[in-house]
Amino acid sequence: MKNSFLLLFTILSLVLSCGNSRTNKIVNNQTLNDERITDTQSELIFEHSKVFPDNTQLAFALIENSNVKFYGVEKRNDTIFTIKNQQNAFEIGSITKVFNATLLADFVLENKVQLDDSINPYYDFEFNNGQDITFKALANHTSGLPRMPSNLDFDISDQDPFSDYDAEKLKYYLVNEMELSFNEDGTYEYSNLGAGLLGHTLSKIGKKTLNQLLQERIFLKYNMPNSTIGSENVSTFLVEGQSAEGKPVKNWNLASLSGAGDIISTTEDLSKFVTAHFDDKNRALALTRIKTHTINDRSSVGLGWHIRTEPSGEKWIWHNGGTGGYTSCLVMNTKNKNGVIVLSNVSALGDPMIHIDQLCFGLMDTL
Template identity: 50%
Template sequence: MKKYLPIVLLLLISGCNKAKVAFNGQKDYAPNITEVQSQNIFAETKDFPNNTQLAIAIIHNGTTKFYGIKRVNDTILTIDNHDNVFEIGSISKVFTATLLADMVVNNQLGLDDNINDYLEWPLKGGVKITFKQLSNHTSGLPRLPTNLLLDSVDLENPYKDYDDLKLKQYLTQDLQLNQNPGEKSEYSNLGVGLLGYVLSEIDSTSYENLLQTKILTKYNMTGTTSNRRLISNQLVKGLDAQGNEAPNWDLNVLVGAGGILSSVTDLSRFALAQFNDSDQILALTRKPTFNFQANKADMGLGWAIIRNQHGTRFMHSGGTGGYRSNIVLDIANKNGVIILSNLSAFHKQNMNIDNLGTRLMGTLKKSHLMALQ
C-alpha cells in the first residue's frame, strides 16, 4: 500500500478487441479510445513485465467505457478484462471510510467520538483517538504496529499472521504515537486497519459482512469482496517486482487498510454513485476533514482531495506485492479514471499507474475533447 507524495500526493471504454490493426504499439487497438489516450497507455506501460494486465475504466460526463490490455511476448494486446478481479490495496481505505460514514449518518456513532468508548479494553496510557482521526490519518499512529516485524514475517504475505490478539497486545501494551492526535496527517495502515476492526466490533460482525450489507449490495458490486475464495475464478494472478507470479496478500485483522479485491466494472459503479448529490453517506466521505496548507490539498474520509487548475479531484492509490491501482474522480464534471493492474507495488515503475491515471484524466478536459472531434 503506497504512501501519498507528500503524504497525499504519492498517492479506464467497452472492452473492445475487434479492431485488427496495431496502433501506438498496441495490437488489436480499440478505435473507441482516442489517439492521445492510446499514446498515454502505451507510454506508461511499454516497459512493464510480460503478463502484466491493466483493466481501465474511463468515465466521461457520467458515461463509462472499459478498456483492457495485456503484455504478451513484448506486445501489448487489447483484451476484455473489465469483470476480472484484482487486489485494490489501499483503495480499500475509501470503503472503510464509507462504512464509517454509514454509521455516522445512521447515528451509530459520531466522527469525533473517542474509539475507547467502543472498545472492551483501553488504549495504553488512556490515549484518545477519534474515528475521524483514524480515517484521515491524523491519529498519530505509526504506519505499521511495532509488533509486526518485517524482518520476521513472510514478505510475500506480510500481514497474514497479524491477528486481533496481536493488535490488542500492541494497542494496550506497546502503543507509541508519532505525534499527538489531530496535529498532522501521517499515513497509517495501522490506523485504518484499526478503524475497520472497531467498526466490525460495533456491529458484532465481520468486515466482509459490513462490506456486503452496507456497500456492495447497495451499489450492485457483485464481484467485490475481502474473501478471495468468493472470486477465485475471476482473479488475475499478481506479479512480483521481477514479473513472476506472486502470492496474494491476506490482511487479517488489518483488512480495512487494504484487503479488498474488485473489478473496474464494480469500481465504476461505486464511482458513478459518487456523482449522486443525494447520497449523504458518500458525500460525507468527500467532505474535507484536514487541510495541508502547503500543498493545496485536503484529506476527506479516506479520500485525498487535490485542488489545482483543473478543479477538485478525489484520489486514492493502492498497492500490494502483486498489484497496483489508482482511482481519480472529478465530481463536478462527472469524470473519472480507474486503473487496476497486476503490476507489483514493488516494481521500479509502479508509479506509472498513478501517472497514467493523471494523464487519462487530462484527456477528459472539455477543450481537449472538442479538439479531437
C-alpha cells in the same frame, strides 16, 4: 534480440483498416474506435506499460460525463495487446480505505457513532498510557499512529506479510506499544495501522466481519457482485499477482488490519461506485468527500479520500493502492462527473509501480 525487434516494430507500426463508416486503428496492437480510447490515451498507456514485465495486465475504466468506457491491455512477448477484462478481479490495496470510510459515514448517518467520538469505549481494555483516538482521526490519517504497528515484522520477502497479524497481536500493540506522535491539533501521517484499526472497530460495532458489512452496506447496494475480501471468495477470474520481476506471488491477507487494503474488485464494479458519487443526494458518499484536514495548499483529506486541487481549480478526489502483486489508482471529479480507474497486477514493491499513478492522472487529463 527477437523480443527487442518485436518491441521496436510495435512502437513504429500504425495499421489502418476501414469498415463501413467507422475507422478502426491499431496502435501498438491496441484497437481504437469510438467506443474505446483515443490515440493520445493509447500512447499514454503504451508509454507507461512498456516498462512492465510480460504477463502484466491492466484494466481501465474511463468515465466521462457519467459515461463509462472499459479498456484492457496485456503484455505478452514484449508486445501490448488489447483485451476485454472489466470483469477480471485484482487486489485494490489501499483503495479499500475509502470503503472503510464509507462504512463509517453510514454509521454516522445512522447515529451509531459520531466522527469525533473516541473508539476507546468499544474495547474492553485500556490503550497504552490511556491514549485516546477518534473515528475521524483514523479515517483522515491524523491519529498519530505510525504507518505499521511496531509488533508487525513487515518483510517484503514474505509474500503474505500481514497474514498472522491477528486480533491478539493488535490488542497487544494497543495495550503495550501504541505511541501517538502528533500535536494537539493533529497532523497528517498516513497510517495503514490506523485504517486497519478503523475497520476492526467498525466490525466490532456492527457485530459482523468487515467483509459482511461491506457486502451488505456497499457491494450489494451499488451492484458490485465481483467485489469481496479474500481470494477464496472471488466469483470471477482473479488475475494472478506478480512481483516486480514478473514472478507469480501470493494474494495478501491483512488479517486484523483488513480495512487497510484487503478488497479485491473489478473496474466494472468500481465504476459503479464512482458514478454513485455523482449523485448529490447520496449523503453517505458526500460525507466521505468533505474536507476534514488540510495537508498543504493543493492537498487535503476527507474521510478516506485524498483531495487534490488542480491548477485549473478543479477538485480531484483520489486514492491509490498497492500490495505485493498489484497496484491500483482511482481518481474522480464529481463536478464534471469524470473519473479514471486503473487496476493492474504490477507489484507495489518495485520501481515500476509509480507508472500506475502517472498513467491514471495522465488519462484523467485527457477527459
